[in-house]
Amino acid sequence: MKQVVFISGKGGTGKSTVVASLAKYVNNKVLADCDVDAPNLHILLENDIIAKEDFIGAKEAYIDKDKCIECGKCREVCRYDAISSDYVVNSIKCEGCNACTLVCPVDAITLNEVKIGEIYDSKTKYGMFSHALLDIGSDGSGKIVTEVKKRAKEYVKGKDYTLVDGSPGIGCVVIASITGADAVVIVAEATKSGQSDLERVLKVAQHFGINSYVCINKYDLNTSVTKDITKFCTLNNVKVIGKIPFEPKIVKALQQFKTPMDDDDLKHIKDEIINMWNKLEREMN
Amino acid sequence: MKIAVLSGKGGTGKTTISASLAYSVENSQYIDCDVEEPNGNIFLKASFSEEEIVNVLVPRVNKDKCDGCGICAEVCQFNAIAVVNKDVLIFDEICHSCGACVIGCPQNAMYEVKRPLGVINSNSSHTFMQGKLNLNEPLTVPIINRLKDKMNKHGVVILDSAPGASCTVINTIEDCDYCILVTEPTPFGLHDLNIAVQLVQKIKLPFGVIINKAMDSDQTIQEYCANNNIEVLLELPYLKEIAKNYSKGILPVQFDSKWKEEFRKLFKKIEGSIS
Amino acid sequence: MKVAITAISGSMDSQLEQRFGRAEFFIIADLESGEYEVIDNKAASETGGAGIQAGQTIINSGVVALITGNVGPNSMRVLNSGNIKMFRGQKDTIEKNIELYKEGKLEEIVDSVASHFGMR
Numbered sequence: 001m002k003q004v005v006f007i008s009g010k011g012g013t014g015k016s017t018v019v020a021s022l023a024k025y026v027n028n029k030v031l032a033d034c035d036v037d038a039p040n041l042h043i044l045l046e047n048d049i050i051a052k053e054d055f056i057g058a059k060e061a062y063i064d065k066d067k068c069i070e071c072g073k074c075r076e077v078c079r080y081d082a083i084s085s086d087y088v089v090n091s092i093k094c095e096g097c098n099a100c101t102l103v104c105p106v107d108a109i110t111l112n113e114v115k116i117g118e119i120y121d122s123k124t125k126y127g128m129f130s131h132a133l134l135d136i137g138s139d140g141s142g143k144i145v146t147e148v149k150k151r152a153k154e155y156v157k158g159k160d161y162t163l164v165d166g167s168p169g170i171g172c173v174v175i176a177s178i179t180g181a182d183a184v185v186i187v188a189e190a191t192k193s194g195q196s197d198l199e200r201v202l203k204v205a206q207h208f209g210i211n212s213y214v215c216i217n218k219y220d221l222n223t224s225v226t227k228d229i230t231k232f233c234t235l236n237n238v239k240v241i242g243k244i245p246f247e248p249k250i251v252k253a254l255q256q257f258k259t260p261m262d263d264d265d266l267k268h269i270k271d272e273i274i275n276m277w278n279k280l281e282r283e284m285n
Numbered sequence: 286m287k288i289a290v291l292s293g294k295g296g297t298g299k300t301t302i303s304a305s306l307a308y309s310v311e312n313s314q315y316i317d318c319d320v321e322e323p324n325g326n327i328f329l330k331a332s333f334s335e336e337e338i339v340n341v342l343v344p345r346v347n348k349d350k351c352d353g354c355g356i357c358a359e360v361c362q363f364n365a366i367a368v369v370n371k372d373v374l375i376f377d378e379i380c381h382s383c384g385a386c387v388i389g390c391p392q393n394a395m396y397e398v399k400r401p402l403g404v405i406n407s408n409s410s411h412t413f414m415q416g417k418l419n420l421n422e423p424l425t426v427p428i429i430n431r432l433k434d435k436m437n438k439h440g441v442v443i444l445d446s447a448p449g450a451s452c453t454v455i456n457t458i459e460d461c462d463y464c465i466l467v468t469e470p471t472p473f474g475l476h477d478l479n480i481a482v483q484l485v486q487k488i489k490l491p492f493g494v495i496i497n498k499a500m501d502s503d504q505t506i507q508e509y510c511a512n513n514n515i516e517v518l519l520e521l522p523y524l525k526e527i528a529k530n531y532s533k534g535i536l537p538v539q540f541d542s543k544w545k546e547e548f549r550k551l552f553k554k555i556e557g558s559i560s
Numbered sequence: 561m562k563v564a565i566t567a568i569s570g571s572m573d574s575q576l577e578q579r580f581g582r583a584e585f586f587i588i589a590d591l592e593s594g595e596y597e598v599i600d601n602k603a604a605s606e607t608g609g610a611g612i613q614a615g616q617t618i619i620n621s622g623v624v625a626l627i628t629g630n631v632g633p634n635s636m637r638v639l640n641s642g643n644i645k646m647f648r649g650q651k652d653t654i655e656k657n658i659e660l661y662k663e664g665k666l667e668e669i670v671d672s673v674a675s676h677f678g679m680r
Contacts, residue, residue, distance in 0.1 A: 009322070011448045012296005016473065037449040038294050038480060043472040058607060059362060079383055080426075092455060097383030098362050111362075136483045139451045141607040146582045168295055168448070169321060171423055172608045179630055180579045191532040193300075193324035200322070200420060208630050222532035248523060254471045255503040358616070364609025367616045369641040376634055379609045423608070 001156050002284050005034075005181040007166035007174060009201035013189040014217040017250065019165040020044040021259040021273050023126045029161040031124070032152035033131035034177045036117070036140045041165050042131055044259055047122035055132060057116040057144055059096030061089045067108035074100035074109060092137040119147055121154070128155035140167060142176035149180070174204055183284055184212045185241070190219045190226045198229060202238065213283070215242035215276055239283070242276030244269060287442045288555060289458040291485075292467040293477025295448035298497035298521070299467050301531065303445035304328045305538040306465075307412075309548035313441035317415040318457040320403060320428045325445050327534045331413035333406040337435075339416070339428045340399035341382045346373045350394035360389035378422060403428045405435065425453040433460075441552075450484045458485070462559050464492040465518065470503040478506065482515065491558060495551075498523040516558070519551050561591050563661060564618050565654050566628040570598035576649040576657055578629030581611030587654050588621050591662065611635035618644060627657050631669055646670075 008015040020041060023031055033041040061082070063074070068087050075083045078100055082093035091114070101109045116138035122129040130151035132144055145167060152162055166177035166184075178184050184205045188198040198214065205212040214233050219226045226243070233240050245268070253263040260269035290303040300317075304325050307315035317325040344357070344366075353371025365379040366386060377400055387395040403418040405428065414435065416428040425447070433456075436442050446457040458464055464485045468478040478494065485492045492515075496506050499520035510517050521527070527537050537544040566583035567574045577583040582604045589596040599621065603613035611631075615638030618626055626639060627649040639646060646669040649657045660666050 011294060037451060038473075038477045040294070040473040040476060043476055077384060077388065092452070095381055095383060096362055097381060097385050098360060099383050099385040099388055102360070102385060102388045136450060136480065136487055137452075137455060142582070142610060143605060143607045146604060146610075150584075175632065176582065176610075179582060179632070180577075189296075192327050192534050193322070196324070197322050203420070208632060210630065218528075218532075221528060225532065246525070246528065248525065251469075251471060251498065251523065252500070252502065254473070255500075255505070257472055364603070364606055364613045367612050367638045367641075369616070369619050369638060372641060374612075374638060374641055376609065376612055376637075379612065379634070 001159055001162060002182040003162040003164065003180060004183045004185060004280065004284075005164040005166045005178050006185045006187055007177060007201055007205070008168055008187045009197035011168050013187045013194060014244070015187040016040040016165055017254065017259060018187055018215065018217070018273060019163055021261045021270070022163055022277060024259055024261040025274060026161055026163065026277065028159050029127050029163055030152050030155045030159050031127055031129040031163050031165075032148050033129070033165045034145045034148050034167050034173075035165055036132045036134050036144050036148070036167065036173075039131050039133060042122065042129070044254075044257055045124045045126060045129060047124045047129055049120045049122050051121040053119050054115045055117040055119050055144055055147060056113045057141060058114055058138065059111050060091055060094045060114045061096065061100050062110050062112050063087050063089055064108045064110070067106050069106055069108075071105060073103040073105065077103050117144065119144070119151060121151055127159075128152070140173045142172040145173050145176035174201065175208070178205055178210055179208060181210050183280060184210050185215055185280065186212060187215050187217055188229060189217055190222045190229065192225060195225055195229050195232075199232065202236065206236075211283070213239050213241045213280060215244065216240060217244045218246040219243040221246040241279040241283070242272060244272050286440075286463070286556070286559065287436075287444065287461040288463050288465060289444040289446055289461040290465045290467060291446040291454055291458060291481055292448055293450060293479070293481035294468070294473055297467045297469045297474060299448065300325050300328065300445055301497065301521070301536060302465060302467050302495055303443050305536045305544065305548050306552060307443045308536060308538045309545045310441050310552050312412070313443055314411060314437045315413050316432055316436055316442060316444045318429055318432060318444050318453075319447040320416040320418040320425050320453070321447060323415045323417050326413070326415055328536050328539070329413055330534075331408040334409040335407045337405045337431075338401045339403050339405060339431045341402040341424060341427050342384070342397040343377045343380050343382065343400045344375055344386050344395045345398050346375070347394045347396060350392045352392055354391065357386040357390055357395060360385050381424060382427070405431060411437070426456050429453060429456045450480050454484070455488065458490065459488055461490060463555055464490050465555075466492055466494045467497055468494060468506055469498045470496060470500055470506050475505055475509055478509070482513070493518040493555070493558065496520045518554055519547065562588055562621070562623045563591060563625045563627060563658070564588050564621055564623040565626070565649065565657055567598075567654050572596065572655040573653050575653060576627070576629065576651065580626070580628045580631050580635050581614045583614070583628070586618065586621070588623060589654075589658055591658070609634070612638055615639050615642070618642075625661070627661055627666060
């Protein structure tokens with residue numbers, strides 16, 4: 001079983017559309033959506049949730065009003081402005097750092113683990129699928145990404161691939177998305193901002209010595225940026241395995257909940273995605 | 286008047302909208318709060334004349350006082366400290382700058398030093414300000430807070446926030462007068478718009494929606510807004526001309542004056558909404 | 561003399577786990593007696609800084625070496641500080657990897673950074 005993770009650095013590059021397309025094309029696989037801030041894969045895959053679990057993902061301080069003597073020491077040390085003047089902890093601002101617990105002279109503060117979202121196991125026509133949704137105001141973390149991947153693992157027996165829709169950004173969430181991968185595909189956009197974001201995320205991937213490949217989306221929108229990206233990849237020993245043209249009809253297809261794989265008008269896009277996958281398969285085996 | 290521009294989903298056009306609005310409103314100030322990937326300047330092309338380094342506090346150990354007990358590592362909730370053979374290893378890029386280890390050390394052996402987290406750049410007229418996080422840093426909020434400290438107290442300020450609904454976004458939009466939620470007419474756009482709507486409702490801020498890459502053939506966003514009593518402020522159509530120019534770093538308001546007029550009207554609408 | 565190996569499940573015929581910080585289990589094997597112990601990696605369920613905590617666990621376990629797949633820069637710093645040598649395991653069982661280690665056939669991991677670019 002090989003794990004392939006798709007990341008993008010920047011949002012809106014088409015990563016989820018590419019992953020959804022491959023979900024419909026690649027056989028014998030398991031899927032995971034690690035983009036927990038704004039999970040999108042389930043929208044195109046028609047999933048049936050068969051199991052869900054509360055995700056206990058963060059720690060928060062809680063002040064026992066009965067014990068609290070309102071001395072103010074907790075408010076002095078809190079660097080996130082999370083304790084109000086009437087000694088109530090604001091859950092959105094509290095980082096769970098423990099500083100207030102340490103200074104409270106009457107032990108009125110406890111640090112508790114709290115639920116910040118849910119993780120789902122779903123059944124789809126295209127394979128088992130694990131995904132998650134965070135509560136409003138809660139942040140993603142390496143922990144939830146790891147949990148989502150772990151749930152996907154339950155279903156990998158006998159499967160050839162795990163396809164992971166990774167987290168955007170460059171921090172802990174991306175690292176947790178890509179570690180353990182056999183290959184990372186960075187879906188980059190042929191725009192100036194897309195190029196700078198590709199460079200940042202590639203550095204993270206290479207830090208971990210994981211084989212990375214690039215797919216340039218909307219490549220003909222700006223052929224000079226595409227040239228720059230290609231040059232950059234060559235210089236850094238990274239193969240460009242796909243070049244998808246700019247195609248407004250993809251959006252129309254998405255609006256009908258279709259991917260390029262299900263729309264005859266998008267055969268050229270479908271062919272390019274299949275091409276890219278074939279190249280990737282050869283590289284991995 | 287502080288207007289924040291956000292979106293649930295990345296890539297919907299926050300920067301296109303916020304930069305276009307700033308470009309069209311005289312004497313407004315544009316602040317790029319997408320500190321992990323600021324790209325407003327690709328379009329607004331400001332010349333930076335000022336740079337301020339934003340620092341964050343990180344702990345250091347006074348080896349004379351430290352006895353290697355390891356309590357600092359236990360206290361740290363973020364695993365930013367490891368104690369190996371009585372040697373205290375501090376991981377600055379994981380540190381959340383909370384100060385708990387300094388409080389917790391029984392020998393008072395820890396103290397804090399400043400460390401650069403990122404930079405804030407502005408042009409000489411202060412109409413443009415951008416925060417940029419150094420690579421591999423986990424904390425965005427100190428830069429957002431500093432940007433807000435420095436922003437104009439009067440006049441129109443437009444804050445281009447990061448995508449999503451994380452604490453970076455929350456810190457950007459809180460205390461603003463109005464929020465513009467940017468979306469696109471795709472199932473992804475709708476799903477994530479819903480998340481952004483819940484966020485602004487939770488923080489209780491007035492808001493409206495802009496549909497970017499709009500198409501006549503798809504009215505799902507308009508329907509969602511109508512069903513939820515949400516005002517659609519503007520629709521920017523899906524045109525290859527707009528996309529091509531975007532890829533070159535050119536905004537619609539920069540290549541066609543009719544868009545500048547549209548954004549001026551947009552601003553008036555928002556002004557009217559707030560008063 | 562003991563070595564630690566990252567494992568997908570808690571037995572000698574488990575496959576090697578490629579990840580270090582987020583591995584679910586560490587198997588601590590005594591090379592002389594052949595006995596082994598399975599430790600849950602608590603770091604796997606941390607919100608962040610998993611590699612650092614995992615590194616601390618390995619050092620506390622008294623091993624001289626770690627056999628795993630990917631080691632991030634933070635983990636490496638902790639392990640280097642504790643003089644723990646790191647080896648790249650093969651996609652095989654724990655038992656097989658220990659054999660390969662004893663035969664000196666595993667590649668030592670000395671640098672996790674493969675950085676090619678200048679800073680912005």
